[in-house]
Amino acid sequence: MTKSLMFIGCAIFFMIALYSCRPPAPGAAATVDAASRVYVPPGEHDEFYNIVSGGFNGQISVVGLPSGRTFKIIPVFSVNPENGYGFSEETKPMLNTTHGFIPWDDLHHIAISTTDGVHDARWAFANANNTPRVARLDLTTFNTVEILEIPNSAGNHSSPFITENTEYVVAGTRFSVPFGEEEEDVDVPIETYKENFRGAITFISVDPDDGEMDIAFQIDAPPFNYDLARGGKGISGDWFFFSCYNTEMAHTLLEVNASQHDKDYIMAINWRKAEQYVREGRAETVRAQYAHNKMDKATHMASSEIKEDVLMLDPTEFEDIIYFIPCPKSPHGVDVSHDGKYIVGSGKLAALIPVFSFEKMIEAIENEDFEGDINGLPILNYESVLHGEVERPGLGPLHTEFDGRGNAFTTMFVSSEVVMWDIETLEIIDRAPTYYSVGHLMIPGGCTAEPHGKYLVAYNKITKDRFLPTGPELAHSAQLFDISNGRLELLLDFPTIGEPHYAEAFPAELIKDKQVRFYDINENQHPYVTRGPGQARVERETEDRVRVYMTSIRSHFRPDNIEGIFVGDTVYFHVTNLEQEWDLPHGFAMKGANNAEILIMPGETLTLKWIPDRVGIWPFYCTDFCSALHQEMSGYVRVSPRGADVPLTYSTGGR
Amino acid sequence: MKWILIVFSFALTVTIIACGGDTQTDERTTDARDMGVEQREPDPRGIGEVTNVDLTDPLNEDMIRRGRQISDVKCASCHLYDTEERLVGPGYLNVTNRRSPEWIMNMITNVDVMLDEDPVAQKMLEECLVRMPDQNVSLEEARELLEFMRYNDEKHAGERDGGVL
Secondary structure, eight states: OHHHHHHHHHHHHHHHHHHHHSOOOTTOOOOHHHHHHHOOOTTOOOSEEEEEEOBTTOEEEEEEETTOOEEEEEESSSOBTTTTBTTSTTTGGGGEETTEEOOOOOEEEEEEEEETTEEEEEEEEEEETTTTEEEEEETTTTEEEEEEEOTTOSOOOBOOOBOTTSSEEEEEOSSOBOOOSSHHHHSOOGGGHHHHOBEEEEEEEEOTTTOOEEEEEEEEEOSOEEEEEEEOOGGGTTEEEEEEEOTTOOOSOHHHHTTOOSEEEEEEEEHHHHHHHHHTTOSEEEEEEEEEEEEETTTTEEEEEEEEEEEEEOGGGOSSSEEEEEEESSEEEEEEOTTSOEEEEEETTOSEEEEEEHHHHHHHHHTTOEEEEETTEEEEOHHHHEEEEEESOOSOEEEEEEOSSSEEEEEETTTTEEEEEETTTOOEEEEEEOSSOEEEEEOTTTTSSSOOTTEEEEEESOOTTSSOOOSSOOOOEEEEEEOTTSSOEEEEEEEOSSOOOOEEEEEGGGTGGGOOOOOOGGGOOOTTOOOSGGGOEEEEEETTEEEEEEEEETTEEESOEEEEEETTOEEEEEEEEOOOSTTOOEEEEETTOSSOOEEEOTTOEEEEEEOOOSSEEEEEEOOSOOSTTGGGOEEEEEEEOTTOSOOOEEESTTO | OHHHHHHHHHHHHHHHHHHOOOTTOSSOOSOGGGTTTOOOOOOTTOSSSOOOOOOOSSOOHHHHHHHHHHHHHHTTTTOOSSOSOOSSSOOSTTHHHHSOHHHHHHHHHSHHHHHHHOHHHHHHHHHHOSOOOOOOOOHHHHHHHHHHHHHHHHHHTSOOOTTOO
């Protein structure tokens, strides 16, 4: 009896051993058990908010983890017909730039605000890669509330990374370009790249109370391509690290010409020192125009202001602002461990991952252990700063995050895998294939001083066969791994919106009870608010401009019959939603309006502009199913030829 | 005849939708499942925090003024003042003569529970078909609204507070 039990026991043991030794088959399946670990029962909530960049859709997705469910798409740099962002009169100024109104951008990276290096999740920051801008989102409303244009920059990729107390958001230019106050400064032959091009690194201050941003100063850095960045933490908290490629300073066929050097650099900036020199008045005021767009909480309206100058710091005038750490080869990600001690460079063309020691860096600086300089800015000795190299990690290392337990996780784009390694010993612990070609990865809090090392999400660039096919274009795939057991265990594939680059995640408890449910109608300071049905009216303001002060509530608009509008009038429908209940927006859509609907939150006022182009009766209606009589929520506008003998009248229910 | 049929079948459909108790109902109910399921003895005070209202005499002018302000912004879209006739909801006229002050204040401040559980409120929902919105009115504000309704009844109906228990 005992013998046979032992036999069965051994057999089971061997079967398990055999099974676990099997290499993962292509498309390795997560187990059924994995399903229960990502299952959030109906009515229950996810553990983490995951704020995910949308890449070329210019938006941000809000996803729950571990379920992978998408809750919301927040328009940031792109118009959104779904709620009228960029179409309503109130939101149009948000997308203003010195180039005028721009309805789109490419949103790559997210930074969630921190205090002492730990997520406080008051705001989310995001970068516009194409026309350089940085946006701030309020995480109690999940709205974009501020957008700041970055002058002297030409591709805001190295952004919007933050210092540990959110003192600054950085914006390093991907493309160095000539800049200056005169046309002759910038109208130069491209082949004079080395002489005339400059790499602006922008430090944006963030008001600790209300989050308002402003350009504090720019650093006039060498004309490299600045790719990514990270702020230091704890002992390295005064420093910021930027990865640089194209230190060859090539201006054509970069694929070849910017891959010549064995080592490029990580640029270390002592931002405390830079800040101090700016405060001492040692920065030069230079003319540079940029737009600063803000959403006013009280009026629900955005405004756009064009600012005229920035403070520019020439780092070559100071000995202790910038140092270069040699880093093989064309580093992409640069990431700082949760304790601030290690800086990981990911040379995307390198066959190893260099890990630098902050303490050794400071030592090398003190010992002037330099191996050269760039325009007088010291290059530190590689070996002196190096903690060690992770050998043969895979191909194409891009980004690294940390679990707070001494492990680092790096994505390998070319060999399509995530590699887990020990920061101290630099030994590889585990690796897992991704499907396919992983770009960024994200651990909740994984870039902060306090990682929640439970899950890891890999954001893949190629999807191929992972989901039901949808023609030539496929949803980008994300993959959720459990990392709580000291290895990488695939739990879930889920589709994403747009092209996620970076993302961050934080515990839902941080903000879920702080959500704004509706706007208090009595605090609505919109200049065209209609505070109650008694104020609903239509006014002809000028010969061809009409303002409709309209209210909405389940389920009618007031007024809902309007006559005396003429062809060519500019009609502003200022719709105030009188509801004071959570989750009760009303929509407003007007036949023939050359824009989108507006989706008005409870207590909010939004404005749709409409220029009727022909005579007739034009219906409008509510687009957001609001009650059993939603289909009745509608009205008519009578449009007559200009000058017709039709007086301006309006009514609702005959009153 | 045809018209009557059409109107009748429309009303029936809407009623079924509104009262179906299915999660697919078009109303944004917080708890549609309970609708019409639980039969309880109607409490003339309604259901909610308000169990006793001390009415003052004469009417308080400040409360009337504040009550009217709240009503103008949050209520007047659906309730007419000088008539019992229904706009979206019933007119204010005689409300203090028909209902107890407690019922009125509970209806204003505890809308969803009242619509789901109070038989009188439920019957009105069947007639009106639009759930009265919860306009996030505080108890103090509800008391001011009540004062305005009392004033309104005195002015337009010549009597008030007939519903006092």
